[in-house]
Amino acid sequence: MGRLQDKVAVITGASSGIGGKTMELFGREGAKVVGTARNEAKLNEHLEVVTSAGGEGIVVPADLEDDSSPDRVVAAALDAYGTIDILVNNAGVGWQYGIDNPGTMAGVHEASVENWRAIIGGVDLEGYFTMIHAVLPKMLEAGRGSIVNMSSMAGITGLYDAHAYTAAKGAILNLGRSMAITYCKQGVRTNTICPGFIDTPMIAPVVGAFDDPAVASALCPMGRPGQPEEIANAALFLASDEASYVNGAMLVVDGGCTARSFPG
Template sequence: MRLRDKAVVITGAASGIGKAAAIRMAEEGASVLLCDINTKEGELTAEHIQENGGTALFMETDVTDEDSVQQSIQYAYKQWGAINILFNNAGVGGHEKKLHEVAAEEWDQVINTNLKGVFLGIKYVVPYMLEKGKGTIINTSSVLGFKGKKRTGPYNAAKGGLVTLTKNSALEYGRYGIRVNSIGPGVIDTPIVDEWRKDEKKWQIISSANALGRIGKPEEVAEAVLFLASDEASFITGETLMVDGGGLTF
């Protein structure tokens, strides 16, 4: 098993990419703490993992709240005596608007969830990783962290910021045995694209706007996360692995 005896914390783990990654990592032997504001779905996912022979716990976590993030990280450490892997995955899409139409509160919600939440995860997990002299952090960016898209300014800004934050973190902690990478999903079949589906004409374009001509599955992204978390990626840090079906080439 590729993650045997590893302790993992995953934010945004109740659905989509986070859920798929939690299930996949548990299959590979990891003990997983699922963190999310969606208590019902998070607990159901943890139960699913347990029923299939894996080790998983759930803790309600708001990544925009510093105390909530700190408490979840501490809880995982108390349970397993280490945190080997952190997957900063929680995120929101926001409403499609031109920048001058975006309320400051909307901007703050997207930035605080998608960018500040990652900072808080790094801030509170790194001391435990420094203690062990190793660790792996993976952040969820996006294809929209690399190119613009109309009416998604806050989201683009947050995901673009994550790309650079990943590089900064890799530089700061690499010599202490901590690797930091990110993934760049394209259009993936998760709740974050539900709003796009409502416009049938637009969805036909969005859902095929990549080299493969289809949307991705959460399980496909989970495989990329698993690779970056594993020892197979031991000499990879500061990078963003695109999982976008060739979206950047389109």
């Protein structure tokens, strides 16, 4: 307990899955949490977990595809707590979004330019930039900060179809590396987590395949999807002072998926 004591952490996509569990864990570890996402009711459910355990936080309902939202989130955090020490850039879309918005997770030959822009120009990439753009000046002014960007194993390997998604995740990875070498001397560390198959609503259509043991083994050497808490634990380490010499890192948390060169 207390690994983030008195730090202020902004967490995007905090209404469910990885973001929600990260908000809860950071709150238990002493951070003042600022959770943001579109679903206010779900945000408040996670905040209730934080406050019930004696933690502190606020929620800021926001759609990061709206260019004004990041500045509004930052303003709310500063108004409440005066500073921002940590940003966990977690908001994004996945396979469920592709079902609800046909073409967005398709191959180049099937996707439209509008499909491409929905991912690249939406929350999966541009939303990361706009949140960093809003938060970073405050961290530089304070001379300290930790930014944790959530990419994917799809950022380091190809996926069948989903070309805009993999492009966005790869860009997030190199954005983090570039930021790491640019801002570390000013006290701001940047690192990236690359999750594998994590049991969240975002990839529910894929996670269901793990119910078949043969398919599960083919999808992941550990034969199971990861849990959101397992990614939150990785984010906790990177955000904390325990990772004071970790900068520009790519932390893969995928059950071994990217460790092998072929299924089996």
